[in-house]
Amino acid sequence: MPRTILEPRSHVEYLSILDSDGNLDAALEPRLSPAELKSLYRAMLLGRRFDERMVRLQRQGRIGTFAPIKGQEASQLGSVFTLRATDWMVPSFRETAAMIWRGWPLEKILLFFAGYVEGGQPAPDQHDLPITIPVGTQLPHAVGLAYAAQYKGDDAVVMVYFGDGATSEGDFHEALNFAGVWHVPVVFVCQNNQWAISVPLKKQTHSKTIAQKALAYGLPGIQVDGNDVLAVYAAAREAVERARAGEGPTLIESVTYRLGVHTTADDPTKYRTQEEVTAWEQKDPLTRFRAYLEKKDLLEDGLERRVDDEIAEAVRRFEATAPPDPLTVFDHVYAEMPPHLRAQRDELARWLREGGAPAPEPPAAPLGATPMRGQRLTRR
Amino acid sequence: MSVTKLNMVKALNLALLQEMERDPAVLILGEDVGVDGGVFRVTDDLQRKFGSQRVIDSPLAEAAIIGTAVGMALYGLKPVCEIQFSGFAFQCFHQIENHAARYRLRSQGRFHCQMVIRMPYGGGVRALEHHTESEEQFYAHVPGLKMVIPSGPRTARALLTSAIRDPDPVVFFESKALYHAAKEEVPADPEALPIGRAQVVREGRDLTLIAYGAMLRVAREAADVLQAEDRVETEVVDLLTIAPLDRETIVTSVAKTGRAVVVHEAPRSFGPGAEVAASIMEGAFLHLEAPVRRVTANDVSFVGFAREKAHVPDVARVAAAARETLAF
Numbered sequence: 040m041p042r043t044i045l046e047p048r049s050h051v052e053y054l055s056i057l058d059s060d061g062n063l064d065a066a067l068e069p070r071l072s073p074a075e076l077k078s079l080y081r082a083m084l085l086g087r088r089f090d091e092r093m094v095r096l097q098r099q100g101r102i103g104t105f106a107p108i109k110g111q112e113a114s115q116l117g118s119v120f121t122l123r124a125t126d127w128m129v130p131s132f133r134e135t136a137a138m139i140w141r142g143w144p145l146e147k148i149l150l151f152f153a154g155y156v157e158g159g160q161p162a163p164d165q166h167d168l169p170i171t172i173p174v175g176t177q178l179p180h181a182v183g184l185a186y187a188a189q190y191k192g193d194d195a196v197v198m199v200y201f202g203d204g205a206t207s208e209g210d211f212h213e214a215l216n217f218a219g220v221w222h223v224p225v226v227f228v229c230q231n232n233q234w235a236i237s238v239p240l241k242k243q244t245h246s247k248t249i250a251q252k253a254l255a256y257g258l259p260g261i262q263v264d265g266n267d268v269l270a271v272y273a274a275a276r277e278a279v280e281r282a283r284a285g286e287g288p289t290l291i292e293s294v295t296y297r298l299g300v301h302t303t304a305d306d307p308t309k310y311r312t313q314e315e316v317t318a319w320e321q322k323d324p325l326t327r328f329r330a331y332l333e334k335k336d337l338l339e340d341g342l343e344r345r346v347d348d349e350i351a352e353a354v355r356r357f358e359a360t361a362p363p364d365p366l367t368v369f370d371h372v373y374a375e376m377p378p379h380l381r382a383q384r385d386e387l388a389r390w391l392r393e394g395g396a397p398a399p400e401p402p403a404a405p406l407g408a409t410p411m412r413g414q415r416l417t418r419r
Numbered sequence: 420m421s422v423t424k425l426n427m428v429k430a431l432n433l434a435l436l437q438e439m440e441r442d443p444a445v446l447i448l449g450e451d452v453g454v455d456g457g458v459f460r461v462t463d464d465l466q467r468k469f470g471s472q473r474v475i476d477s478p479l480a481e482a483a484i485i486g487t488a489v490g491m492a493l494y495g496l497k498p499v500c501e502i503q504f505s506g507f508a509f510q511c512f513h514q515i516e517n518h519a520a521r522y523r524l525r526s527q528g529r530f531h532c533q534m535v536i537r538m539p540y541g542g543g544v545r546a547l548e549h550h551t552e553s554e555e556q557f558y559a560h561v562p563g564l565k566m567v568i569p570s571g572p573r574t575a576r577a578l579l580t581s582a583i584r585d586p587d588p589v590v591f592f593e594s595k596a597l598y599h600a601a602k603e604e605v606p607a608d609p610e611a612l613p614i615g616r617a618q619v620v621r622e623g624r625d626l627t628l629i630a631y632g633a634m635l636r637v638a639r640e641a642a643d644v645l646q647a648e649d650r651v652e653t654e655v656v657d658l659l660t661i662a663p664l665d666r667e668t669i670v671t672s673v674a675k676t677g678r679a680v681v682v683h684e685a686p687r688s689f690g691p692g693a694e695v696a697a698s699i700m701e702g703a704f705l706h707l708e709a710p711v712r713r714v715t716a717n718d719v720s721f722v723g724f725a726r727e728k729a730h731v732p733d734v735a736r737v738a739a740a741a742r743e744t745l746a747f
C-alpha cells in the first residue's frame with residue numbers, strides 16, 4: 040500500500056503589505072480612513088516615546104524593572120486596533136502600547152511598574168486582564184473567556200498576546216488545543232521578537248515558523264511582517280472577523296524584533312551582536328509607516344511635541360500620587376477578610392503607628408489558664 | 420588551605436565549576452544558563468568551559484526542564500536545573516512532586532533522582548510579581564525532597580556541593596538579596612556541609628532566634644541590638660536545611676534558653692515557623708518560659724514590591740518580638 044498524503048497539507052501563509060523599503064502592495068492595502076491611519080500612527084508614536092521615557096524613569100530609580108516594547112509598536116497596534124471596546128484583551132508583560140490603546144492611563148501603568156498593585160486594576164468597564172508575568176499562563180484564560188462569551192451569546196472576541204518563548208510552554212499548546220476543540224472566538228497573537236531573553240528562536244523551536252504550530256491543533260496559522268502595521272492589521276482583522284462570525288480561533292505569528300533590552304535588568308550585549316540590532320533598526324515599524332503617511336500627506340505637524348506633553352503630564356500625575364497605605368494589601372486577598380488576616384492587619388497597623396516603638400506591655404496571663412501538666416523545668 | 424573572598428554568586432559558580440570538573444555526570448540545564456550565564460550570572464562562563472552539551476540553554480518550559488532532568492537522572496546523570504525564579508516553579512511542580520521526589524519509593528530503590536533544582540527566591544530586588552516570593556514550605560512538605568537554603572557565600576558553596584553529591588533530589592533556594600550582599604572567605608578547595616544539619620552561629624543563654632536564608636542576617640543583627648540595648652544573650656540558629664529539619668539542634672538550643680522566636684520571609688500560616696514551633700513543643704515543652712513566636716511575612720501574596728518593606732521581617736520587628744518573648 041503506498042503512503043498517502045493526508046489533508047490538511049501543511050500550509051502557512053506569510054503576509055507583508057508595506058515592506059521596509061517602502062514598497063506597497065496596493066492590492067492588499069487595507070481600507071483605513073485618514074483618521075484611522077492618523078490615530079494608528081499617533082498610538083505607535085506614543086507607545087515609542089512613552090517606552091523611552093519609562094527606560095529613563097527606571098534608570099533614575101523612579102520605577103522598577105519593566106519590559107520595554109521598542110520595535111514592537113506595529114505588532115501591538117495593528118492587532119489591538121481591530122478590537123471593539125467590548126472585546127477582550129489579554130496581555131503578557133510587553134504590551135504597553137496595546138494597553139494604552141485599550142485605555143489604560145499612562146500614570147496607572149507607571150504606578151504598576153513602581154510596584155503598586157493598584158496600577159494593575161482595570162477600570163470597571165474595561166474588558167482587559169491585568170499584566171501576566173508567568174510566561175504563557177494567560178493563554179488558557181483567553182480561551183476560557185472566549186468560551187464564556189460564546190456560552191452567554193455575546194459576540195465578543197478575545198485577543199491574547201505572548202512571545203515566541205511562550206510557545207515552548209505547555210500552556211500554549213493546551214490552550215490552542217482547547218481553542219480548536221471548543222471552536223471559540225479567540226485570536227492568539229504571538230509577538231515573535233526573535234529572542235526569549237538570551238535564547239534565540241532557533242534554540243526555542245525546531246519548527247520553521249511559529250504559525251505552523253496552529254495546524255497541529257486544527258486552526259489556521261498565519262505569519263505576518265510584524266513591523267508592517269498594515270499587514271498586522273489586515274491579518275488581525277480577518278482573524279477577528281472570523282472569530283466573531285463563529286468560525287473559530289486563529290494563530291497570528293507577528294515577526295518583529297525587540298530593539299531594546301529584555302527588561303531593564305538585562306544586558307543584551309552578552310548574547311547578541313550590534314550588527315543584528317542595526318539590521319533590524321532598518322526595519323523600524325515607525326519609520327516605515329511615517330513614510331507611508333507622508334506620501335498620503337497625513338503627517339500632523341507638532342505631533343511629537345503633543346505626545347511628549349501628554350507623557351510629561353502623566354509623569355507629573357504619577358509622581359503626585361500619594362504612596363498608598365501599606366495596609367491596603369490586605370484588602371483584596373479574599374472577598375471577606377478572615378480573622379487571622381484581620382489580626383495580621385491589626386498587628387501591622389499597630390507596628391506602623393508605633394514606628395517600631397519599645398516593647399509593648401507584656402500580655403497578662405489569661406484568666407483561669409489551666410496549669411501546665413508535668414514537671415515544669417522552667418525558671419518560673 | 421588557600422581562601423578567596425567571594426560573593427554568593429561567585430561562590431555558587433565555584434561549587435558548580437568544581438563539581439563539574441570532578442564528575443562528568445553533572446550537567447546544567449535551564450533557561451538562559453548558557454550564553455547569558457543565568458540572569459543572575461550564577462552559571463557564568465560554564466558553557467564556555469564545558470560546552471553546550473553540558474550547560475544547556477533549554478527552551479522556555481519549566482515542566483520539561485524538570486521532566487527531562489528526571490529522565491537524565493534515571494539514566495545516571497546528575498542534572499543541576501535552574502528555575503529562573505522560584506515564582507515560576509509551579510509550572511514544574513508536578514514533575515517535582517509526582518516524580519523527582521517519588522521515583523526511589525515507586526521503584527523500590529531501583530531508580531532514584533540525583534538532581535538539584537536551584538532557584539532564586541525572596542525579596543529585595545524591586546521586581547515584578549512572582550519575583551519576590553518565598554515558597555520553601557511547598558517543597559519542605561513533599562516527602563522525598565530535601566530543601567536547602569544557604570545564608571551566605573560560604574554556606575552556599577558548601578551546601579550546593581553537598582546537594583550535587585546527594586543521592587536524593589534537592590531543592591536549593593538562593594536568596595536574591597544575598598547574591599551580591601557580602602563577600603566571605605571561601606576555601607579554594609572543595610568544601611561540603613552536611614545537609615540536614617543546622618548551625619548555631621551565635622551562642623547565648625536567654626533566647627533562641629531561628630532563621631535561615633536572607634533572614635539570618637536580620638536575626639544576627641537583632642541579636643546584636645538585644646545585646647547592646649537589653650544585655651540579652653541571644654543564641655542564633657541558622658537552619659540551612661529546611662527539610663529534613665534538624666530538630667535536635669533546635670530543641671537543644673531552646674531547652675537551654677527556654678524562649679524561641681522563628682523568623683522567615685514566607686507567609687506565616689503553615690510555613691516553616693509552624694513546623695519549628697511544633698518541634699519545640701514536642702521536644703522542649705517543659706523547658707519553655709514563653710510561647711514560641713513567629714516573625715514572618717503576612718499571609719498576603721506579593722503583587723507589588725513597593726510595600727515589601729512593611730511586610731518582610733526586619734531587625735526592629737525581630738527585636739520587638741524577642742522582647743515580648745523575654746517579658747512574657
Ligand SMILES: Cc1ncc(C[n+]2csc(CCOP(=O)(O)OP(=O)(O)O)c2C)c(N)n1
Binds near residue numbers: 133204206232
Ligand atoms: C513561566 C516563566 N518562566 C520564566 C520566566 C522568566 N522570563 C520572563 S520573560 C522570559 C522570556 C520570554 O520570552 P518570550 O516569550 O519570547 O517573550 P518576550 O520577553 O520576548 O516578549 C522569561 C524566561 C517567566 N516570566 N515565566
Ligand SMILES: [Mg+2]
Binds near residue numbers: 231232
Ligand atoms: Mg521573544
